[in-house]
Amino acid sequence: MKNEKILNVSVDCVVFGYDVATKSLNVLVIKRFLESEKEVLVDDYVLTGYHVYQHETLDDTATRVLKELTGLTNQYKKQFKAFGNPDRLTNEKDLIWIKNEEFNTRTFTIAYYFLLKTDDVDLNKNEHQAKWFPVNNLPELGFDHKKIITEAYEDLKTKCLSEPIIFKLLPDKFTINDVQDLYESILGIKIDNRNFRRKLINKKYIIALDEKQVGVSKKPAQLYIFSKDVYDKMFQKNYLINI
Amino acid sequence: MKNEKILNVSVDCVVFGYDVATKSLNVLVIKRFLESEKEVLVDDYVLTGYHVYQHETLDDTATRVLKELTGLTNQYKKQFKAFGNPDRLTNEKDLIWIKNEEFNTRTFTIAYYFLLKTDDVDLNKNEHQAKWFPVNNLPELGFDHKKIITEAYEDLKTKCLSEPIIFKLLPDKFTINDVQDLYESILGIKIDNRNFRRKLINKKYIIALDEKQVGVSKKPAQLYIFSKDVYDKMFQKNYLINI
């Protein structure tokens, strides 16, 4: 009774991970596979999600789903939109799939996205056949999950311009070029290295360490950390009207 | 069957209206009143909202709710957040109220806000005892509706800085000072009139009419319109990283 599922309300999670080595912003999805005796009925990918339990907050559902998928807790998360149109689970494969699951075709989903490091997730421990795909090269996705990912990505693009959430995708110690590469990946733009570098180094909350990269085959770069404390202290809303 | 309600999912609408005369950003709420033979049990205000119908999109639910309340259609609307924590309808008055209504205490609500002109709404035609309150001086509100309004307002404050949604709150023909007053109301700040005026007048999509205010008791001001066409044509995303 305590863990009774609410059958028509779920939380779906768009898990963004950044791979510093390949400079790729990825999304974590799981396999959806079903076959009959004669043929493969469903073979694609979906976001992870789960029904909300009767006595659980929406945030807690999202946290639970992420933990179940990756083992991770305390990652950055944001509820960004609810999806609940009557036709959202009604293409052919979705209907076949739903027959085998206990949920309503009219299911509402509250969508969250998470930001973390691709490397923090050990896919081998996972039962879901989870897999990373570059956000710009997604596989065939079930339900309306392509749309959900697209909207999450749009929100991320906007939000990373005005809040320092980008550092959630990077290791604690990073180089200035790591940050630039990540912005370029997310936004799909080229940034001038000299201007970007100057801009970042001048921020008091981007702190140079007494440390350089190790194990790189070329000139090792200066490492920096982001200080949330300093950021929070000096943060003040600016009301620049930019219409 | 067609119009079967989904009992645990609703849409709530935060209706923002701006009153040019009083320079007040208002929220439209309806009376919630219940009495027993001996006493008043519930006497406060709530947002308008309604269950989602089985065959209806979320956007359509919001549109329907607004129309039912104000008679208006085609107003700017935005889905901004879902609320569904288990305790959101569980204070004493809410429980009394719910007994008389057919909905679940674990109800999820997808919250929208609308932007329109206070003057466009004729409250006399309304059966709900609807009333405008300044967003900074709200009455006692039932359920978690205070929180919903606060979050809608925060979203509006952010969004009006980067998109020309402010004009949805103004009459088609407005003065520069109207726009300034509105920004000052929404953001709670003072703006330099000369700088603001110059900035607006230089925008190609703020078009001066061959027309001035009439019926004002002082020097009549120049009227302008906002051209969405021009705005859309010249709009280009700028990727200014401002962290």
Added chain:
DNA sequence: CCAAAAGTGTTTTGGCTACACCCATGA
């Protein structure tokens, strides 16, 4: 010594800020 990526300065430009007085109008 070579390949590769790290790191560095200057100039121009445009937008934001600060600031105080005159003007046009209707009553």
Added chain:
DNA sequence: TCATGGGTGTAGCCAAAACACTTTTGG
């Protein structure tokens, strides 16, 4: 003619943009 709100100009400052070469390192 007066009270009220409408409307106007300039100078300083700062942040962004444009732009190409030198340095450091490991192999």
